[in-house]
Amino acid sequence: MLSIKNLQASVGDKAILKGINLEVKAGEVHAIMGPNGSGKSTLSNVLAGRENTTVTGGSVTYQGKDLLALAVEERAREGVFLAFQYPVEIPGVGNVYLLKAALNAQRKHRGLPELDAMDFLALVKDKMKLMEMNESMLYRAVNEGFSGGEKKRNEILQMVVLEPSLAILDETDSGLDIDALKVVSHGVNSLRSPERAMILVTHYQRLLDYIKPDFVHVLSDGRIQRSGGPELALELEREGYAWVGDAKNAGVVAP
Amino acid sequence: MNSITDTLEGLISLEYRHGFETSIEADEIPKGLSEDTVRLISARKNEPEFLLEWRLEAYRRWLKMTPPTWSSVHYPPIDYQDIIYYSAPKSQKDGPKSLDEVDPELLKTYEKLGIPLHERAILAGVAVDAVFDSVSVATTFKDKLAEVGIIFCSFSEAVQHHPELVKQYLGTVVPVQDNFYAALNSAVFSDGSFVYIPPGVRCPMELSTYFRINAKNTGQFERTLIIADRGASVSYLEGCTAPMRDENQLHAAVVELVALEDAKIKYSTVQNWYPGDKDGRGGIYNFVTKRGDCRGARSHISWTQVETGSAITWKYPSVILRGEESVGEFYSVALTNHRQQADTGTKMIHIGKNTRSTIVSKGISAGFGQQAYRGLVRMARSATGARNHTQCDSLLLGDRCQAHTFPYIEVKNNTATVEHEASTSRIGEDQLFFCRQRGLSAEDAVSMIVNGFCKEVFKELPMEFAVEAQKLLGVSLEGSVG
Numbered sequence: 001m002l003s004i005k006n007l008q009a010s011v012g013d014k015a016i017l018k019g020i021n022l023e024v025k026a027g028e029v030h031a032i033m034g035p036n037g038s039g040k041s042t043l044s045n046v047l048a049g050r051e052n053t054t055v056t057g058g059s060v061t062y063q064g065k066d067l068l069a070l071a072v073e074e075r076a077r078e079g080v081f082l083a084f085q086y087p088v089e090i091p092g093v094g095n096v097y098l099l100k101a102a103l104n105a106q107r108k109h110r111g112l113p114e115l116d117a118m119d120f121l122a123l124v125k126d127k128m129k130l131m132e133m134n135e136s137m138l139y140r141a142v143n144e145g146f147s148g149g150e151k152k153r154n155e156i157l158q159m160v161v162l163e164p165s166l167a168i169l170d171e172t173d174s175g176l177d178i179d180a181l182k183v184v185s186h187g188v189n190s191l192r193s194p195e196r197a198m199i200l201v202t203h204y205q206r207l208l209d210y211i212k213p214d215f216v217h218v219l220s221d222g223r224i225q226r227s228g229g230p231e232l233a234l235e236l237e238r239e240g241y242a243w244v245g246d247a248k249n250a251g252v253v254a255p
Numbered sequence: 256m257n258s259i260t261d262t263l264e265g266l267i268s269l270e271y272r273h274g275f276e277t278s279i280e281a282d283e284i285p286k287g288l289s290e291d292t293v294r295l296i297s298a299r300k301n302e303p304e305f306l307l308e309w310r311l312e313a314y315r316r317w318l319k320m321t322p323p324t325w326s327s328v329h330y331p332p333i334d335y336q337d338i339i340y341y342s343a344p345k346s347q348k349d350g351p352k353s354l355d356e357v358d359p360e361l362l363k364t365y366e367k368l369g370i371p372l373h374e375r376a377i378l379a380g381v382a383v384d385a386v387f388d389s390v391s392v393a394t395t396f397k398d399k400l401a402e403v404g405i406i407f408c409s410f411s412e413a414v415q416h417h418p419e420l421v422k423q424y425l426g427t428v429v430p431v432q433d434n435f436y437a438a439l440n441s442a443v444f445s446d447g448s449f450v451y452i453p454p455g456v457r458c459p460m461e462l463s464t465y466f467r468i469n470a471k472n473t474g475q476f477e478r479t480l481i482i483a484d485r486g487a488s489v490s491y492l493e494g495c496t497a498p499m500r501d502e503n504q505l506h507a508a509v510v511e512l513v514a515l516e517d518a519k520i521k522y523s524t525v526q527n528w529y530p531g532d533k534d535g536r537g538g539i540y541n542f543v544t545k546r547g548d549c550r551g552a553r554s555h556i557s558w559t560q561v562e563t564g565s566a567i568t569w570k571y572p573s574v575i576l577r578g579e580e581s582v583g584e585f586y587s588v589a590l591t592n593h594r595q596q597a598d599t600g601t602k603m604i605h606i607g608k609n610t611r612s613t614i615v616s617k618g619i620s621a622g623f624g625q626q627a628y629r630g631l632v633r634m635a636r637s638a639t640g641a642r643n644h645t646q647c648d649s650l651l652l653g654d655r656c657q658a659h660t661f662p663y664i665e666v667k668n669n670t671a672t673v674e675h676e677a678s679t680s681r682i683g684e685d686q687l688f689f690c691r692q693r694g695l696s697a698e699d700a701v702s703m704i705v706n707g708f709c710k711e712v713f714k715e716l717p718m719e720f721a722v723e724a725q726k727l728l729g730v731s732l733e734g735s736v737g
Binding site for chain 2: 048049050051052071072073075076077081082084086087088090091092093097098099101102103105106109141158162
């Protein structure tokens with residue numbers, strides 16, 4: 001589904017990604033872990049097409065297409081979803097309105113009929129139950145006045161409504177209490193399927209207790225330093241990231 | 256960031272759709288302004304003596320006045336001798352008796368503007384007075400409104416048929432010497448709309464006036480007077496467009512609203528005068544005095560304006576809160592792009608006890624647009640328990656535009672409450688990225704964000720106008736769900 005080859009990218013003049021290689025197949029869940037400043041969020045942003053990142057080398061192929069050649073909204077319509085680390089607020093724009101506009105933009109792109117208000121409401125209310133969200137949140141402005149936890153739930157709500165093929169979750173667990181983490185994880189798990197792939201970007205092993213990854217990669221200094229199974233996350237939890245530096249010399253272990 | 260700025264600007268600079276010109280024979284008086292011009296206009300309109308005297312008084316006062324310099328707008332001095340003060344479509348000379356007699360060219364013009372004047376074609380529930388250059392060419396639903404005692408006609412007709420009402424109210428809200436442009440208007444005004452709602456009557460439909468400047472070198476000086484008698488209520492809409500021309504044209508209107516006890520007037524404007532081209536050539540100078548007088552207890556006057564046009568806007572729709580517990584409101588969206596300048600805001604003058612006012616101003620500035628919110632809240636010594644809440648928000652698109660806020664607050668009664676909130680923001684790269692990441696095009700994303708920004712004001716507009724306003728800002732309709 002996703003093939004990242006020797007990807008290099010910078011933010012401003014600073015080189016952040018220095019050659020990322022990653023293969024993600026449909027049905028797989030990959031966790032990318034690493035210390036602050038390792039390039040985790042930059043990787044998410046490059047995949048989504050954020051304009052403040054500049055790709056300086058390498059390639060990304062998604063479902064046979066050159067992902068990097070697509071505009072932000074084209075990637076979204078092709079099924080790439082990014083759950084934001086810091087969801088933005090849009091004053092005056094109703095949550096339900098944004099969600100309906102987004103879903104219909106994507107459906108249109110896929111040649112599906114647009115959903116009318118009634119069908120859409122039925123769908124979104126159903127998904128809100130899954131996320132244990134109050135319906136009143138539909139009519140509030142996007143993320144305005146939402147608590148940290150509500151914002152993250154709202155991100156996942158958007159994900160379960162849009163049903164992406166490739167979901168990238170950028171530190172979705174940060175700022176969540178344990179109950180909210182369970183709800184969010186439940187939402188994410190509900191989307192796991194053989195046709196869908198996920199990339200979880202996280203600092204902590206905690207999230208992986210609830211969403212079991214198939215592969216774990218350790219990112220440091222703009223490169224994937226180690227890859228392995230879920231046990232790698234536990235090792236990290238025990239040892240911290242300090243040892244990753246040593247691992248550099250050990251070479252990259254392919255998944 | 257560049258690409259975002261470009262997208263934003265592309266979006267906000269929708270082409271001016273109303274720039275066409277109607278070729279129609281006009282009855283114009285020669286350029287220039289003198290006492291004779293004033294007499295000539297008055298004679299053309301067959302006005303009673305009192306009105307001529309009133310005009311002449313205004314003219315004499317105007318001669319001694321100077322244009323205001325306190326606002327932040329800049330323009331070369333206007334040559335008042337180079338303007339034609341009266342222009343009317345020739346076929347209108349004797350005034351059409353019914354719509355069938357209106358020049359088909361004129362009907363076509365309004366149809367092209369989306370304002371069909373044939374009653375059967377009109378949106379049900381909206382009565383229209385169409386003002387073309389200096390005269391009112393048609394007023395619809397007049398008879399139906401007359402059944403409940405409502406007078407809705409051109410100002411000229413009101414002068415002929417209801418001179419006592421005109422005499423009683425004209426100039427009582429905006430006196431002739433109020434300001435330079437109001438004095439000029441009082442001297443040379445040619446037409447406009449007149450509305451009188453009798454006691455206890457709720458106007459059964461929206462009343463609207465559609466102003467169109469067509470002739471070259473012509474100034475438009477219209478005068479609107481709306482009176483809501485005790486317990487009456489009315490919602491009034493005003494729309495404006497003009498052809499694209501290289502030279503600037505002056506539009507100096509005066510609008511007076513009078514609300515007696517328990518009366519309610521809601522006045523909405525979608526102002527889309529030609530704004531000039533992107534380098535600032537041409538466009539309308541919109542120097543307008545609008546004021547409402549809450550004369551009776553518990554009366555209510557509400558101004559809602561969406562200002563997207565004009566090269567320069569100088570406009571402060573105000574409310575004098577005289578009656579106890581009267582309410583004044585001002586909701587405004589102003590957009591300046593390219594070289595447009597706007598200095599707009601309101602005045603809320605609290606005189607009566609327990610009067611309340613609300614000001615919500617949303618300014619959007621793009622290109623080299625210059626925008627100032629200028630607002631005065633005055634709590635007189637007598638305004639015990641009065642309250643005001645003001646909220647001014649500015650949204651900047653790009654990095655070459657400017658937004659300023661000048662709130663003036665004068666409080667002489669220590670039981671009065673005045674609140675002022677202000678914010679300035681940019682459409683964030685992060686907001687835009689977020690919306691696009693969900694699959695929306697950049698255009699739709701900007702529309703949505705701008706629309707969200709203006710929502711508090713749009714929701715005050717009557718439905719048809721809200722749609723028009725959103726189209727004007729290039730935004731799609733929000734709220735179609737839920």
